[in-house]
Amino acid sequence: MSVLAALSGATVAALAVLVALNLFALVFGLSFLRASRAAKAAQRGAPPAPAAGAITRRDFFRGSLLSSLLVFGAEFGAGTLAFLWPNLRGGFGATIPAGTVEDIKSEIRDTGQPVYVGTGRFYIVPYEGTPTEDVDYVAAGLAAEGLMALYQKCVHLGCRVPFCASSKWFECPCHGSKYNEAGEYQLGPAPRGMDRFRVSVADGVFLVDTSVPVLGPPRGIDTIQQPPQGPFCVATG
Ligand code: FES
Structure with a gap:
């Protein structure tokens, strides 16, 4: 170096x-x-x-x-x-090693929630969806080994979107946009699904390239068909 x-x-x-x-x-x-x-x-x-x-x-x-x-x-x-200056020490803007695939999956299993990585401003969610004709996250390099990395920023006006433990959706507290666990648009004023990052796996480690967010899928794309699993955390408008 x-x-x-x-x-x-x-x-x-x-x-x-x-x-x-x-x-x-x-x-x-x-x-x-x-x-x-x-x-x-x-x-x-x-x-x-x-x-x-x-x-x-x-x-x-x-x-x-x-x-x-x-x-x-x-x-x-x-x-x-x-x-x-590009962040050469592994912060936002760099490729971030988020841990081994095994550890991440076990944390998701134990907590029932996505893994949040604050330094990279993303969530790692489990992903086993069915690709559509237009959207294939695996082929696009956006999912690997059953995991995907979603940018925390709401695509409406930029608030940080928390994960709701009861509905198991991402729910924006600012204006009520809602996205399923794969970050796909469900409700509210957001124009599309949550943006995401390119991912890869090397030697069992899940790598997230935060240099350029990839635009989220358009409204109407729903590859996991996941209804809310419980009450919403943010009231619907
Ligand atoms: S910023 Fe998230 S809904 Fe407006």
Whole structure:
């Protein structure tokens, strides 16, 4: 792994800001020193310093202004860099190893709920649905070994969608959209099913590629035919 790959975006940004601040302090300090010496020399009645080394009050303020602009630019650039820098340590935006298929399935069995992976902002749900003519999650690389990864974000207006333990559906608390356990649209204002991520399995480990969410299936797609298993957690509108 290269040195850059070992650093997180935040670390790179912090280093950039630190370097910029040090440069600013250096330039500012030197300018101040020169101005101070010139002022003392003038008080003593000493002859003015040679033109090449002299610094006027105007030069001093001009230099300070320039330094401030440079620092501002460096901070802005570092912030942008940190925002856009791919997360090389396995957070959202990277391919995340979510655990072994065996462990995930056993957790789902024991809790009766999907496994939530906060760092990747997704749920892992069991999936044994029947593909339709248009939608085949396995062929599309969206399901593997009977598991699928759903993006937590509601496709209506972006709220986080929790799983309802009684209905066994995903139910959005914001405006009441509901999706079955496979994240397929059932009720409410959402325009489609929940978005999802590409998945794969390597050496028994379930890998979720969170770099690009894949759009959820359109309304009307229901590959698991799962009615609500109990009362809803969010009232229907
Ligand atoms: S944000 Fe989920 S229903 Fe509106």
